[in-house]
Amino acid sequence: MSHEIDITGLSKSFGQGAAAFQALKEIDLTITSGEFFTLLGPSGCGKTTLLRIIAGFELPSTGTVRINGRDVTSLGPSKRPVNTVFQSYALFPHMSLSENIGFGLKMLGKPKAEIRATVDEMLQLVRLEAMADRRPSEISGGQQQRVALARALAPRPRVLLLDEPLSALDLKLRKEMQSELKRLQSETGITFVFVTHDQEEALTMSDRIAVMSAGQILQLGAPQEIYNTPVNRFVADFIGDTNFLKLRVKAVDAGMAVLELPGGKAAQASLPDGMRPATGALVTAVIRPEQAEATGADEGDLHATVESATFFGTDTHLHLTLADAQGFVLRRQNRPGQPVPAPQSRLGLALAPGALRVLED
Amino acid sequence: MHGHGWKWLLCTPALIVLLLAASGPLLIVAVYSFLSPGNMGGVVWEFSLEAWFRVFFRRDIFEPDLVEWNRAHLQVFWRSIWLSLQTTFICAVLGFPTAWFIATRPRHTRTIWLFLITIPFWTNLLIRTFAIQEMIRNNGTVNAVLMWSGLIDSPIQMMFTEFAVLLGMAYVFLPLMVLPLYAAMEKMDFSLVEAGYDLYASRLNVLWHVILPQVKPGFIAGSILVFIPAIGAYVTPRVLGGGRTMMLGNLIALQFGQGRNWPLGAALAMLMLVVVVGALIFYLRVVGRNDEARRG
Ligand SMILES: Nc1ncnc2c1ncn2[C@@H]1O[C@H](COP(=O)(O)OP(=O)(O)OP(=O)(O)O)[C@@H](O)[C@H]1O
Ligand SMILES: [Mg+2]
Numbered sequence: 001m002s003h004e005i006d007i008t009g010l011s012k013s014f015g016q017g018a019a020a021f022q023a024l025k026e027i028d029l030t031i032t033s034g035e036f037f038t039l040l041g042p043s044g045c046g047k048t049t050l051l052r053i054i055a056g057f058e059l060p061s062t063g064t065v066r067i068n069g070r071d072v073t074s075l076g077p078s079k080r081p082v083n084t085v086f087q088s089y090a091l092f093p094h095m096s097l098s099e100n101i102g103f104g105l106k107m108l109g110k111p112k113a114e115i116r117a118t119v120d121e122m123l124q125l126v127r128l129e130a131m132a133d134r135r136p137s138e139i140s141g142g143q144q145q146r147v148a149l150a151r152a153l154a155p156r157p158r159v160l161l162l163d164e165p166l167s168a169l170d171l172k173l174r175k176e177m178q179s180e181l182k183r184l185q186s187e188t189g190i191t192f193v194f195v196t197h198d199q200e201e202a203l204t205m206s207d208r209i210a211v212m213s214a215g216q217i218l219q220l221g222a223p224q225e226i227y228n229t230p231v232n233r234f235v236a237d238f239i240g241d242t243n244f245l246k247l248r249v250k251a252v253d254a255g256m257a258v259l260e261l262p263g264g265k266a267a268q269a270s271l272p273d274g275m276r277p278a279t280g281a282l283v284t285a286v287i288r289p290e291q292a293e294a295t296g297a298d299e300g301d302l303h304a305t306v307e308s309a310t311f312f313g314t315d316t317h318l319h320l321t322l323a324d325a326q327g328f329v330l331r332r333q334n335r336p337g338q339p340v341p342a343p344q345s346r347l348g349l350a351l352a353p354g355a356l357r358v359l360e361d
Numbered sequence: 362m363h364g365h366g367w368k369w370l371l372c373t374p375a376l377i378v379l380l381l382a383a384s385g386p387l388l389i390v391a392v393y394s395f396l397s398p399g400n401m402g403g404v405v406w407e408f409s410l411e412a413w414f415r416v417f418f419r420r421d422i423f424e425p426d427l428v429e430w431n432r433a434h435l436q437v438f439w440r441s442i443w444l445s446l447q448t449t450f451i452c453a454v455l456g457f458p459t460a461w462f463i464a465t466r467p468r469h470t471r472t473i474w475l476f477l478i479t480i481p482f483w484t485n486l487l488i489r490t491f492a493i494q495e496m497i498r499n500n501g502t503v504n505a506v507l508m509w510s511g512l513i514d515s516p517i518q519m520m521f522t523e524f525a526v527l528l529g530m531a532y533v534f535l536p537l538m539v540l541p542l543y544a545a546m547e548k549m550d551f552s553l554v555e556a557g558y559d560l561y562a563s564r565l566n567v568l569w570h571v572i573l574p575q576v577k578p579g580f581i582a583g584s585i586l587v588f589i590p591a592i593g594a595y596v597t598p599r600v601l602g603g604g605r606t607m608m609l610g611n612l613i614a615l616q617f618g619q620g621r622n623w624p625l626g627a628a629l630a631m632l633m634l635v636v637v638v639g640a641l642i643f644y645l646r647v648v649g650r651n652d653e654a655r656r657g
Contacts, residue, residue, distance in 0.1 A: 055559060056558075057555055057558075057559075076558060077555070077558040077559045078558045078559070078560075078561045078562060078563065082559075083559055083560065084555075084556070084559045086552050086555070086556060088550070088552055090550065090552040090553050090555070090556040091556075092553060092556070092570075092571065092574075093575075094574040094575070103557075103560050103562075103570070104560035104561055107560055107561040107562045107563075107566055108561050151560070152559075152560075155560065155561065
């Protein structure tokens with residue numbers, strides 16, 4: 001696995017003096033060849049800015065960008081082996097789909113026959129052969145999206161940058177395009193850097209995810225890693241649903257803490273590296289809604305009262321109140337004939353071993 | 362299409378104004394061009410093709426049967442068309458970077474630049490033209506500076522040349538090019554420019570393949586707005602060009618004034634209309650050709 005993109009000490013400030021705004025703060029990042037890499041974060045966290053710096057549209061304030069080992073920090077976008085799929089698609093309205101797709105190759109001075117062959121191949125890849133001569137205004141949004149992809153793929157870049165390419169599509173089309181993107185990525189072997197603020201999209205598509213907030217990368221890892229072991233409260237909150245519980249520490253031992261649960265029982269929770277809370281201190285512990293199981297009212301680790309239930313098709317979310325009035329959401333997979341607990345009924349909760357984790361705030 | 366039947370009534374006021382203000386006078390001019398000139402100006406109600414004949418030809422004074430081309434007229438036609446084309450070209454070349462500059466400023470400062478562009482409209486055309494005269498006459502500002510700096514020994518003759526007319530017209534009509542160009546650029550999607558660079562285009566290629574096709578409607582509108590008033594220009598060639606660089610507008614005015622040949626003036630005016638409409642149709646055909654070929 002070779003390094004495709006190396007980013008070191010990258011910062012970006014907009015404006016000057018007192019009005020300066022730091023959009024990116026000391027980012028270090030390595031993206032591997034051929035991976036599907038996702039930048040995930042809330043609006044305004046700097047995803048687009050980072051992508052534009054990789055593409056060459058924006059100069060960083062400090063730091064360097066290397067592509068395949070070559071320092072490209074000061075090179076313009078036309079000199080980088082990188083192509084972008086724009087959020088607005090940015091298809092040339094005065095050109096046919098074929099001309100759009102062939103534009104990059106034409107600018108590279110490729111022979112006409114080669115351009116035609118590649119354009120045909122690309123049209124086939126995105127399944128738009130029948131529309132080659134149409135204008136972008138004469139096709140649907142999803143088709144425009146595919147043309148934008150084909151146009152960016154045609155010059156065979158080392159890296160493809162995609163800035164929220166699916167955000168303008170409706171849900172069904174988005175699902176279709178998600179698998180289409182995965183297919184294209186595995187067929188071409190090109191490194192994809194994908195920007196989204198949709199955590200589900202990130203989890204399902206990525207090889208690795210960088211979770212960003214306020215110009216920094218908070219956590220970088222495989223989807224499972226990010227979901228199962230979020231490093232802080234922000235990541236835990238942003239990715240998936242999480243129960244946050246304020247619990248008292250009873251004992252601490254080698255990376256584990258024993259926490260006092262509402263109702264009097266105790267449970268083990270893992271501690272983040274380097275954190276050693278004092279006995280008796282209040283800490284924040286997290287547990288995913290699907291990592292507990294409903295039991296009989298007098299069994300389990302926790303006792304709860306049902307407030308309401310929300311039906312989601314595949315599963316039901318039970319909104320519970322614990323003995324000390326903290327809220328808890330339990331996700332239960334639906335099975336035929338399984339009754340939905342009535343409001344105000346009582347049940348017990350058994351926590352899955354290792355599911356409870358202490359987080360730094 | 363509910364209620365479509367009476368909606369055209371809404372345009373009747375505009376139609377009446379158009380009919381009275383545009384078609385009426387036009388009709389009068391057309392009719393006058395087929396009448397005979399009165400001795401003291403005006404027309405005599407006698408049908409004649411003489412005016413149209415004299416637009417293009419002249420008779421020898423001593424031998425009326427000897428007919429030759431009216432070179433003076435043809436020269437004026439040619440000069441009008443050629444100077445107007447050049448003016449349009451100069452305005453396009455100067456107007457493009459200007460409009461681009463304005464369109465790429467932060468939104469709140471663009472208004473200021475547009476305001477500055479329109480300021481000349483606040484001053485009377487005649488006064489502005491005299492201001493140019495003041496700049497370029499033999500002992501005017503430009504010559505004074507050049508002589509003072511020692512670059513030239515004697516003043517350069519700029520007044521009463523085609524150069525002076527061109528300068529004046531380009532100056533007067535430049536805003537008419539900048540404004541539609543700016544409007545087209547403002548509507549442009551600048552991510553297209555980035556897409557161009559991203560797909561390995563050089564600056565020149567981005568300009569040619571991405572920006573120009575986008576602002577083409579602005580160029581078309583601007584060219585029409587400059588060319589049409591340029592071909593009928595009166596004040597600028599009169600003041601800066603004098604008698605030697607007369608344009609169509611001056612020739613027409615001459616016939617209604619000292620020339621005392623209203624039918625000839627009317628025929629020349631009709632000819633100008635035909636030239637302008639013809640040029641317009643030709644231009645739109647040629648420029649709009651690519652789009653139509655594709656849609657066809
Ligand atoms: N040209 C600019 N001038 C000033 N500030 C800018 C500029 N571009 C971006 N910013 C600021 O930098 C921050 C990061 O912007 P960026 O577009 O990278 O966010 P993003 O993560 O892509 O958000 P979104 O999900 O909404 O697209 C924002 O606060 C934005 O206001
Ligand atoms: Mg963005």
